[in-house]
Amino acid sequence: MTDPRCEIENLLARYTAYGDAGRVEEFASLFADDGVLRVAGRAFVGPAGVMAFATEQGIQMAQAGRLLPGFHHVGSRLVEVEDDHATASSVFAFFAPHGIDHWGTYRDHLERAEGRWQFRERSVRFSGFTTGSTAQQIVAAIVAEAP
Template identity: 30%
Template sequence: MGTLETTVLTAEDRLAIHQLLAEYSVYEDSGAAQEWAALFTSDGRFVSKAGKETVGREALAAFATERWKRPEVRRWVHWVNNVTIKPVPEGAEAFSYAMVVEKSEDGTFSIVNVQAKRDTLRVEDGAWRFHVRRVEVLQAS
């Protein structure tokens, strides 16, 4: 697995990072606040589109718990696509698109939001984790 001095990512590193991105959406969409927060480094940061930062696992878990109380959030699912990953000396950087889809009471789905995610990733305790996860407005090319 990668180290803090990583300049090349192995196939195992890339697979682990893709798994991390998938678990993020699954935990976010199921209200699993503790599991979601555990995907970040101990000093990890989540930065919303509005620029609000939440820092550290305890604060991240509290943020996710509060978020899950919103009724509309319980109807949302996230699809992540177009993932790019590149090595950097401190670990890795990833970029992806995310689409938020809402299930209505009649069982139909509609797109609520499309956004980008920009991630700084580190290995902590032998596993890839989000050090910084930024939600960005998706810009058309």
């Protein structure tokens, strides 16, 4: 049996790789059927909800200019495993063509179901933005739509 930490690291890496590449179907498939992606006070439930959010955000980022092509750098990862459940935390920085644009944290609750690890819940929190960040405007719009 593979070390669960290796499988979890692979899940977390695929989240970043698929998200940065705009592979929204694969990105959304990383979530449990009732898994939740929480971003700036809003919750997107299940693969369909996550895919709709990721698709819309990809469009917003492309239209905003100055953000793409871009990528996330993720570090300071801490993973704690207990049987078929795990928690993880990490920090991220988003690099746009002009340099670092914004940064924040991920807090995860993960589960192994049907032989694979998946997100039960991922919370994305933004800690800061560079001056003139167009991502800051996108996040403000997400916050404004929160219930």
